[in-house]
Amino acid sequence: MRPQVIIIGRPNVGKSTIFNRLVGKKLALVDDQPGVTRDRRFGEATLLGLDFTIVDTAGWEDEDPSTLPGRMRKQTEASLIGADVALFVIDARAGITPLDEEIARYLRQNRVPIVLMANKAEGRQGDPGIFEAFSLGFGEPVAFSAEHGQGLADLFEALRPHIEAKQSDEDDDDEVGTNIDAEEEFDPESVLKLAIVGRPNAGKSTLINKLLGEDRLLTGPEAGITRDSIAIDWQWFDPKTEGYRPVRLIDTAGMRKKANVVDKLEKMSVADARHAVDFAEVVLLMLDATRGLEHQDLKIASLVLEEGRALMIGINKWDIAEDPSGLFQGIRAALEDGLAQVRGVPLLAISGRTGKGLDEMLSAAFEIRAAWSKRVPTAALNRWFDDALAANPPPAPGGRRIKLRYITQAKTRPPGFVLFGTRLDQLPESYRRYLINGMRRELGFDAVPIRLTLRSPKNPFAKT
Numbered sequence: 175m176r177p178q179v180i181i182i183g184r185p186n187v188g189k190s191t192i193f194n195r196l197v198g199k200k201l202a203l204v205d206d207q208p209g210v211t212r213d214r215r216f217g218e219a220t221l222l223g224l225d226f227t228i229v230d231t232a233g234w235e236d237e238d239p240s241t242l243p244g245r246m247r248k249q250t251e252a253s254l255i256g257a258d259v260a261l262f263v264i265d266a267r268a269g270i271t272p273l274d275e276e277i278a279r280y281l282r283q284n285r286v287p288i289v290l291m292a293n294k295a296e297g298r299q300g301d302p303g304i305f306e307a308f309s310l311g312f313g314e315p316v317a318f319s320a321e322h323g324q325g326l327a328d329l330f331e332a333l334r335p336h337i338e339a340k341q342s343d344e345d346d347d348d349e350v351g352t353n354i355d356a357e358e359e360f361d362p363e364s365v366l367k368l369a370i371v372g373r374p375n376a377g378k379s380t381l382i383n384k385l386l387g388e389d390r391l392l393t394g395p396e397a398g399i400t401r402d403s404i405a406i407d408w409q410w411f412d413p414k415t416e417g418y419r420p421v422r423l424i425d426t427a428g429m430r431k432k433a434n435v436v437d438k439l440e441k442m443s444v445a446d447a448r449h450a451v452d453f454a455e456v457v458l459l460m461l462d463a464t465r466g467l468e469h470q471d472l473k474i475a476s477l478v479l480e481e482g483r484a485l486m487i488g489i490n491k492w493d494i495a496e497d498p499s500g501l502f503q504g505i506r507a508a509l510e511d512g513l514a515q516v517r518g519v520p521l522l523a524i525s526g527r528t529g530k531g532l533d534e535m536l537s538a539a540f541e542i543r544a545a546w547s548k549r550v551p552t553a554a555l556n557r558w559f560d561d562a563l564a565a566n567p568p569p570a571p572g573g574r575r576i577k578l579r580y581i582t583q584a585k586t587r588p589p590g591f592v593l594f595g596t597r598l599d600q601l602p603e604s605y606r607r608y609l610i611n612g613m614r615r616e617l618g619f620d621a622v623p624i625r626l627t628l629r630s631p632k633n634p635f636a637k638t
Contacts, residue, residue, distance in 0.1 A: 176218070176225055176226050176227045177226040177227070177258040177259070177336070177337045177340040178226065178227045178229060178256060178257050178258050178259075179219070179226050179227065179228050179229065179257070179258065179259050179260070179261060179333065179337075180229045180231060180253050180254060180257040180259075180260045180261065180286070181193060181228065181229065181230055181231060181260075181261045181263060182231055182234060182250060182253075182254075182260050182261065182262055182263065182277065182281070183233065183234060183262060183263035183264060183274075183277065184233055184234050184235070184264075184271065184273045184274060184277065185233025185234075185235060186233065186265070187233075187263045187264060187265045187268075187293055187294075188263065188265070188293040188294060188320050188321070189230055189231065189233070189263055190230050191293075191320040191321060192261070192263065192291070192293060192318070192320040193215065193217060193228055193230035194320075195320045195323060196217070196219040196221060196228050197217035197218065197219050197228060198219075198220075214229055214230065214231055214232075214249060214250075214253050214390075214404070215229070215230040215404055216228070216229055216405075216406075217229075217230070221326065221329065221330050221333065222326065222327070222330045224330060224333060224334060224337050226258075226333070226337055229253055229257070231249070231250040231253050232249055232250050234250055234273065234276075234277050235273070236273060236276060249389075251280075252389075254284055254286050257286050258286075258287070258336060258337070258340045259286065259287045259288075259289060259333060259336040259337070260281065260284075260286045260287070260288050260289070261289050261291050262277065262278070262281060262288050262289070262290050262291065262310075262312065263291045263293050264290070264291070264292055264293070264303065264307055264310075264315070265292075265293060265294055265303065266292035266293060266294050266295040266299075266300030266301075266303035266304050266307075266317065267294050267295075267299050267300050267303060268303065269302060269303040269306050270303070270306045270307060270309060270310065274310065275310070278310045278311065278312070281312075282311070287336050288312045289312075289316060289329075289332045289333060289336075290307060290310060290312040290313065290314075290315040290316065291315060291316045291318050291329070292304045292307050292315040292316065292317050292318060293318050293319065293320055294319060294320075294321070295317040295318055295319055295324070295325065296319040296321070296322050296324055300317070304317050316328045316329050316332050360544075360547040360549075360586065360587070362540070362544055363419065363420075364420070365407070365420040365421065365422050366419070366420065366421045366422065366455060366456065366536075366539060366540055366543055367422045367424065367453065367454045367455040367456070368421055368422065368423055368424065368454065368455070368456050368457075368458060368536075368539055369424040369426060369450050369451055369453075369454035369456075369457045369458070369483075370382065370423065370424065370425055370426060370457075370458050370460060371426050371429065371447060371450075371451065371457055371458070371459055371460070371474055371478070372428065372429070372459055372460035372461065372462075372471070372474065372490075373428050373429060373430065373462070373468070373470055373471065373474075374427075374428025374429075374430060375428065375462070376428065376460040376461065376462045376490055377460060377462070377490045377491060377526045377527075378425055378426065378428070378460055378526075379425055380526040380527060381460065381488075381490065381524070381526030381532070382406065382423050382425050382526075383526075384526050384527070384529050384532065385408065385410070385423065385532060386406065386408060386423075390406060404424070404425045405422055405423070405424045405450075406422070406423045406424075406425070407420070407421075407422050407423075408420075408421050408422075408423055409421070410536050412533075412536075412537065412540075413533055414537065419536075419540065421536065424450050424453075424454060426447035426450050426451075427447045429447055429470070429474055430470065448477070451477070451478055451481050451483060452481060454483055455483065455484060455543050455546065455547075455587070456483065456484045456485075456486060456539045456542055456543050456546070457478045457483045457484070457485055457486070458486045458487070458488050458535070458539070459471065459474055459475050459478065459485060459486070459487045459488070460487075460488050460490045461487060461488065461489045461490060461505065462490060462491055463489050463490060463491040463492050463494065463495035463498075463501060463523075464491055464494065464495070464496075466501065466504070466505065467504075467505045467508045467509070467512075472512040472513065475487070475509075475512075475513055475519075476513070476515075479513070479515060479516055479623045482587075482588035482623050482625065483546075483588070483623070484542045484543055484545070484546040484588075484621075484622045484623075485516070485519050485621070485622075485623075486519065486520045486522065486535070486538060486539060486542060487505075487509065487519055487520065487521050487522070488521075488522045488523075488524045488531075488535055489501070489502065489505060489521070489522070489523050489524065490524055490525065490526055491525060491526075491527070492523040492524060492525045492530055492531070493525045493527060493528050493530060495523075498523070502521070502523060505521065506521055509521065515623075516621050516622075516623060517611070517614070517621065518614075518620065518621045519621045520538045520542060520621065522534060522535050522538065542620060542621070542622060545618060545619050545620045545622050546586075546587055546588055546589070546622040547586050547587050548586065548589060548617075548618060548619060549583060549586050549589075550583055550617050552582070552583075554617070555581060555582070555583060555617070556580070556581075558612070558613070558616055558617055559578075559580065559581045562608075562609060562612050563578060566605075566608060568601065568605055569602060569605065571600050574597065576595065576596070576597045576598065576600060576601055577595050577596045577597065578593060578594075578595040578598075579594045579595050579596075580594050581593045581594070582594075584627070585625075588622060588623045588624065588625060589613075589619060589622065589624050589625070590624070590625035590626075590627065591613070591624065591625065591626050591627070592627045592628075592629055593609070593626060593627070593628050593629065594629050594630070595628070595630060596630055597630070598628040598629070598630045599628075599630070601628060606626060606628075609626065610624050610626055
C-alpha cells in the first residue's frame with residue numbers, strides 16, 4: 175500500500191488546488207467560494223519520484239457537530255485515522271487565524287507527523303504569513319504556491335523522510351503491492367466500476383455508506399450535499415460464490431433539471447457527475463420511493479444510455495414506500511413507455527438505510543456488466559442473422575428490395591455491430607429496432623445499449 179498523505183486546513187486555503195497539483199489532474203472541484211469540498215477524495219500522487227496516496231478533505235470549521243459544517247469536520251477528523259503524514263495548509267497571504275490555531279492544537283494531540291504548508295506564497299505578499307506560521311510549533315513551513323507550482327522541491331524534502339520511513343517498514347514486513355494492468359480481454363472478476371446517480375436527496379451517499387459499513391460519505395437531510403464525484407474501492411462478499419469481488423463505487427452529485435441549475439458550483443458538480451458516468455461500466459439510477467418516477471429521472475436514464483453505459487434502476491427508501499406493489503408496477507410501466515430504446519432495464523427495490531436488496535443489486539450489476547462486455551462468436555451471430563432475415567425480410571421500398579448481406583461485431587463495452595448491405599439509407603428505423611431487439615432477446619444482451627452501424631459498399635461508378 176502507498177503511504178497516505180492527508181491535506182488538512184480551514185476553508186479556502188487551497189487544499190483542493192494542492193490536491194490537483196500533486197495528482198497532476200483537475201480531479202477535485204475548485205472555486206473561489208469556501209467550503210466546496212465536502213467528502214474525502216483520494217488520488218495517486220507522484221512528487222519527484224515519491225509515490226503516495228493524497229487525500230483531499232473538507233475545510234475545518236468550528237461549528238456544532240449536528241450542522242453540515244460540523245459533520246464535514248467529523249469526516250476530516252476521521253481521515254487522520256491510518257494517515258502516515260498530514261499536510262497542514264494555511265493561507266500565507268491571510269496569516270495565522272484563530273481557526274488555524276485551533277486546528278494546530280487538535281493536530282498536536284494526534285500522533286500523525288505534520289508538514290506545515292504556507293500556500294499562496296507567490297511573490298512577497300505571503301512573507302509575513304510565512305514568518306508568522308513558525309508560531310504554530312510545527313517547525314519551518316513549506317512556502318508553496320499550488321496555483322503556480324512553486325515549492326515542489328521543498329515539499330519533496332519535507333515529505334521524503336516520512337514516506338521513506340513508511341516504505342522501509344513495509345519492506346521489513348515483506349508486504350508486496352500488486353499492480354493491476356488493464357487487460358484487453360474482459361475479465362469477469364475485474365473491478366466493477368459502478369456509478370450511483372440520481373436527483374438530489376435520493377439517498378446515494380447513504381446507500382454507499384451502508385455498503386461500506388461506515389460513515390465514509392457525508393449525509394444529511396439537506397439536498398445537494400455531495401459535490402465532487404467520489405470513487406471508493408471496496409470488496410463485496412458475494413453470497414452466491416462465497417467469495418469477495420472488487421467494486422469501485424462512484425458517488426455523484428444530484429442532477430436537477432437543467433433550467434434549475436444556475437449556480438456555478440452546482441453546474442460544475444453536475445458536469446463532474448456526467449464525467450463520472452463516462453468512466454463507469456454500470457450506472458445505478460436511484461429513485462426516491464416517496465416521490466416515484468419523475469421526468470428528470472428519465473432524462474438521466476437517457477443520458478446514461480446515450481453514453482453507452484449499462485443501466486440499472488433502484489427504487490430507494492423502499493422501507494417507507496406507500497403501496498409498494500402498485501408503486502413498483504407503475505414505475506415499470508412508465509419505464510417501458512419512457513425508455514423505448516431499451517426494454518427490460520433491471521428494476522430493483524432497495525433501501526440504503528436498512529440494506530434491503532443490496533446484495534441482489536450488486537449481483538445484477540455484475541450480470542449486466544457481463545452482458546455489456548459480451549462478444550458473440552461469428553458463427554452464432556451469422557446463424558441468428560440468417561434466421562432474423564428469414565422470419566422478417568427487409569422491406570422493398572419502390573419495389574426494390576433492400577439487401578442485407580452480413581453483420582459483424584466490431585466492439586464491446588458497449589456492444590457495437592456493423593451491418594453491411596445495399597440501399598441501407600432506405601432501411602426503416604422500425605426494421606433497425608427489430609434487429610437490435612432480436613439481438614438483445616436471442617444473443618444474451620438483455621437491456622444493455624447496442625450500437626448498430628449501417629455500411630454500404632462504395633459505388634465504383636459514382637462520381638468522385
